[in-house]
Amino acid sequence: MKRILLSVLGLWAGAAGAHEVMPTIGDLTVTEGAAQIELRLNAEAFIAGIDLDGLEDTNTTDRSDVYDALRALPPEDLAERMAPTADTMAEAIRLESGGTAVPLAVTGFAPGEIGNPTFARESTLSLRADLSNSTAPLVLHWPDGYGTLVLRQLGLETGYTGIIEGGDMSDSILPTGQTPKSGFAVFAEYIPVGFDHILPKGLDHILFVLGLFFLSTRLGPLLWQVTAFTAAHTVTLALGALGIVTIPGSIVEPIIAASIVYVAVENIFSPRMHAWRPLVVFGFGLLHGLGFASVLSEFGLPQGQFIPALLGFNVGVELGQLTVIAMAFLAVGLWFGRKSWYRPAIAVPASAVIALVGAYWFVERVI
Structure with missing residues (x-):
């Protein structure tokens, strides 16, 4: 009991004041004579000098106080504080055209409005590089400490899409479009994206799945619940990704x-x-x-491989959920599930903690 309660309480401690780190989304457009990059990012984290590589919550860093102070700034003040950081980022991000580095210049910064303080504020940094040869392949080097970049090439049916971690670089990006990937390659590429949204980043989904697990030690009830949950979220994930059904996060998140x-x-x-x-x-x-669909929309779906990408993401989500259940079973179910005291000593207290966390999140997300 102690182990599982400490685990759940740990989730609460990490998420109660959750400042979840979002990936930077980069939209690349290559036109005659120029490459333009629009970065949708958490500007406060870059201004504060936080190392985003492998980071899940800014509260765990020694710069969290600086970060929180920046989050409270009005947009115009944030823009002023961002100016020197933007110039530094333009110098640190290396763009190569035909193997030769081309300088990036800041062309604009649009600060996000102050919203729910428990969620990262999204701002947009615009960069531009002049190209002497608009047909030469491009390579983007993403600096150490900058976290995850989702880079997307716009305006082409077969444009480049890639996930680049801090210190890594993109594959060769062809201005005229990439060689189309096979459906299986796209399917495999999106599995870890879906898995990562559950483990380690999907704390609310993890607690919901644990809530299903702690109902009963019998396999039947768990299978019924997981099947119903999987069937339902598969439907709305597809409808949401297609843009057929859209509900504001201000409604969806409290109900979750x-x-x-x-x-x-x-x-x-x-x-x-x-x-x-x-x-x-x-x-x-x-x-x-x-x-799930709102997360997938951040990463984007390749226009020509929509179905394989959607299926891969969904499989990743399912693998993440099954991993949560397997970990819970190995931690408590296997050893104590058949004990007469399992329900009053483990399942009920763990469920009580889960309910308290959910209630806190509900109030936080509504207010």
Whole structure:
């Protein structure tokens, strides 16, 4: 019991004041004589000098106080503070054209508005490089400490899409478009993107899945719930990614928190699965799918390989969820699941902690 309670409490401690690090999204456009890059980023983290490589929460750094102070700045003040950092970034990011470095210049910065302080504010930094040969292949070097960059080449059906970590560089980017990847290659490329959204970044989805796990030690109830949840979020993930169904995050995120509270509270008061539980889980799964779709929209889907990318992302999500269940089973279910004291000593206290975390998130996201 102690191990699982400490694990869940650890999740709460890390997420209660969650300042989740979002990847930088880079949109590259190559025109006659120039390359333009629009970076959608967490400007405060770069101004504060935070090392974003492998970082999940800015609260865990020694620069968190500086970061939090920057988050409270009005947009115009943030823009003023960003000016020297923008110039530094333009020098640090190396763009090569035909093997020769071309200087990047800052052409604009659009600070984001102050919103929910628990979520990163998105700002846009615009860079431009003059090209002597607009047909020469490009390579982008992303500096150490800058975290994850999702780089997308716009304006082409077969434009480059890649995920670049700090200290790495892109593959060769052809201004006229890339050689199309096979469907299987795209499918495999998006599996880790979906997995990463569950482990380690999807704390709310992790707690929801744990809530399903702690209902009963029997395999049947767990399979019914996981099947209902998977079927539901698969549908809305596809509809959301296609843009057919869109619901603002201000609505989806609080309801996701409420879903965590519901499954955890029912675990406390019911030792078995009622007939309505899979239906309720299905309903909540529809909303979780829209949450997944919003993440996938940040990374973008290749226009010519939409279906393989969507399937790969969904498989990654499923693998992440199954990993959470397997870890919970190995931690407590395997050793204590058949004990008479398992429910009162482990399942109920763990569910109570999960419910408290979900309730905190609900209030935080509504207010």
